[in-house]
Amino acid sequence: MPRRASLLLLPIIYLGYLSLGLPDGTLGVAWPQMHRDLALPLGLAGTIGMVITVLAGTSAFFSGSILPRFGTGPVVFVSCALTGSGLLLISQAQGLGWMLLATLPLGFGAGAVDTGLNGYVARHYSGRHMNWLHACWGIGATCGPLVMTRALGTADGWRNGYLFIGLFQLGLSLLFLLTLRLWDTQPAIAPGAASAAATGAPSLRPSTLANSEAGWLSAAVFTLYVATEATAGLWAATILVESRGLSLAVAGLCTTAYYGSITGGRILSGFVANRWGNRLLVTLGLSLALVGAVLFTRAATPGFALAALVLLGLGFAPVYPCMMHEVPKRFAPEAVLKVIGRQSFASYLGGASLPAVSGWVAVQISPEGIAWLVVAGTVALAAVIHRLNRLT
Secondary structure (H helix, E strand, C coil): CCHHHHHHHHHHHHHHHHHHHCCCCHHHHHHHHHHHHCCCCCCHHHHHHHHHHHHHHHHHHHHHHHHHHHCHHHHHHHHHHHHHHHHHHHHCCCCHHHHHHHHHHHHHHHHHHHHHHHHHHHHHCCHHHHHHHHHHHHHHHHHHHHHHHHHCCCCCCHHHHHHHHHHHHHHHHHHHHHCHHHHHCCCCCCCCHHHHHHHCCCCCCHHHHHHCHHHHHHHHHHHHHHHHHHHHHHHHHHHHHHHCCCCHHHHHHHHHHHHHHHHHHHHHHHHHHHHHCHHHHHHHHHHHHHHHHHHHCCCCCHHHHHHHHHHHHHHHCCHHHHHHHCHHHHCCHHHHHHHHHHHHHHHHHHHHHHHHHHHHHHHHCCHHHHHHHHHHHHHHHHHHHHHHHHHC
16 A cells, blocks of 8 residues: 555544444443433343344454455445444434334444454554554543543433434544545555465465364454453452452452553554564463463452553453454465454454353352453463464
8 A cells, every 4th residue: 555545544444443442331321321211121231232242243244255345445434324323323212112223233333344444454554553453442442431421411411422422433434435545545465464475374265264273263262352351341340349348449440440451552562563473462461461360369459459450451452453463464365354254253252242151150159250260261262372373
């Protein structure tokens, strides 16, 4: 890609991934007021979130076949317009029917944007840019609840919050439309991709992907990663309060630090990704994460808990972006988008399976059992990645 076009497109891609994170935390913030205004059951939020996750995963799964046919730019434009429309539907919701209708464009749009942007950056930009792409998601996921919290103080409350985020998404889709020609520019090969092509990536075609051990393992990595990372974030505060007697304020600070460490770690990883390489960063990250996970099983004081969760977050930080960026180096060019689509689907699967598994452990064993579940998930993740590295 000519340098000028590349530099123009990159911030637009970052904005797109930031916008993907914006709605993720808003429902939880808005729901206490929403369910009363719409006369909906309190527990329905979990069902709505699950439906969106399943639809996004389905969209991501099939995006690997759709993207080569229509191109990344047009698919991302339409998908962003869909998510914006879904958010505007929620802002005008009058009952359950509206909410369920909104899940369709929200879910299908989010999955395609996720796969499209990851695939484009993996093929055309460096590991540095991939890490910063996922840091943008963290920034969006942080800003979304802040926007909604501010909106709840206005006359129309959560409606204003969803209206603002929906209009932002539609504005971004217009930006994608106006820059479609940039996506069509023949891109340069991302750093490292040329060497992979020269040495011969595994000859894996989309038609045989389902029968490939490497293809299944690459998807399993993302299921394990998302499930383990999200389990730690969801249950850390409960463990600290219910099992170890720390205050809600301390537990909230520790959880915030955990997510902040993931975002900050991805920013830091971007500065060294090109020099160290994806595989070394993942190995170092998982080693650090395992130390943090083990320390958290014994963390009974505020300082100890904070340090353990910061280490865990920093360790997890490079795993998702670096593993995503490795795809063009592991698989044949014609298989890349299909593999990335399946990895995105697998990540949604990990998020969807989390509540059932972790909830069962908390009830049948104890909240402390979840801390050891995080340790086990980290070890399993390292084992699967090690096997994948040997194959590819």
